Amino acid sequence: MCTLLFAWQVFEDAPVLVAANRDEALGRPSHPPGIYGENPRVIAPWDEEAGGTWIGYNEFGVSAVITNRWLDADLAGERSRGLLVGEALERESAEDAARFVERSVGEFEYDGFNLALLDENAALLLEWDGGLRVRNVDPGVHVVVNVGADGEFEIPPERAEFGERQAESARQARQELQPEPGERSAEWHERAAAVLRDHDYGFCVHAEEYGTRSSSLIRAEKNGATSYRFADGPPCETGYEPVEP
Template identity: 60%
Template sequence: MCTLTLAWRVFEDAPVVAAANRDELVDRPSEPPEVVEDDPRVVAPRDAEAGGTWIGYNEHGLLVAVTNRWTDADLAGDRSRGLLVRDALRHGSAESAARFVERETDAREFDGFNLVLADADAALLFEWDGTLRFSRLEPGVHVVVNVGADGRFDVPEARPDAGRDQADNARGVRTALTPEPGETAEGWLDRAADVLGDHEYGVCVHGDGFGTRSSSLILLGEDGARYRFADGPPCETAFREVRPEGQI
């Protein structure tokens, strides 16, 4: 996934709201969201090749999502980043999952990533390019892309033009998704769906064998969770309600 937008503690009835596009090789197989763990119950799509996921939530109201991080570092990538997400979703809180991520990156090497952990109490961002950096997110709207988040971008020498474009796109998305007076979480997600599929913002990607494969809209609120999923680029694919068995 290459674009993650998080509205954390913006809406009174829904502390965690996220809208995200996943960019991937067209021929890499994946499965739509469903219950993938039972203790705790986890809802997430699945990368059928490596077995992990790029975004999901659990019964404790914890959201975990990852984007690739472009870096000039030569990383071994010994373990799938998607498995790191799936393992983090087994934890009961963002803080507990954060301690797990710290232990895992100390013990293993991954390809570059940006990882967000968010629940009602905390929103945390990890950035890994061979060195792990950690920050606590303030209430508000945050946009994470391959080169960084929230105006703090590190464009790699190997991809200068694409990196600068991503930074500009992230700024545009964040501005467009500034909450409007009186806006609800559902209303914001509807706007986010439009922005993520609008080519003016550059985050719905179409390329030769690579592009935006799916889009996720997730709301974790007082009345439970809601997940809408587009199994294709959001510019041309309708979002459908995810209704996993025993929905949490």
């Protein structure tokens, strides 16, 4: 997963709105969203090669989304980051999930990541580069990419040109997605989806062996209901379909 857009505590009827693209090797097998876990019930897609997931939600209203984080140094990456996300989604709150991740990175070494953990009461961004930074994010619109989030970017020198373009796209997307007067949550969600498929931002990736494999829209409502729409392909050419596990 390489691009995450989310609105937290912006709209009264839907405190959590997520829009995210997953970029991956085109030949790597994955399974579309379904029942990832039963106790608690977790709805998520999953990677068939290494296991784990990159995005999902659970019956307690916790959503989790991970992106790669580009680093100067190589980490051992001894354990799949997807397994970390799946295990975080076994927790009853975003705060509990964050505490679990803090323990897990003390036990295992993962490749670099940005991990958003969201529920109605808390939104946390966990940034791992060999050390873990945990920050509570304020109500608002947030954009997470490989080089950072919300204007705080760390760009590796070997990816300087591409990283700078990505950071600028993230700044522009965050500005573009500020709520408009009288805007409803569903309208904002559609605007976020449009940004994900707009090639001017570069979030929908097409390369010879790598690209945007799927796109996800998750909506957690005030009444506790959560819905998920999934595009099983690049969103510029693939429609979003409701996930009905």
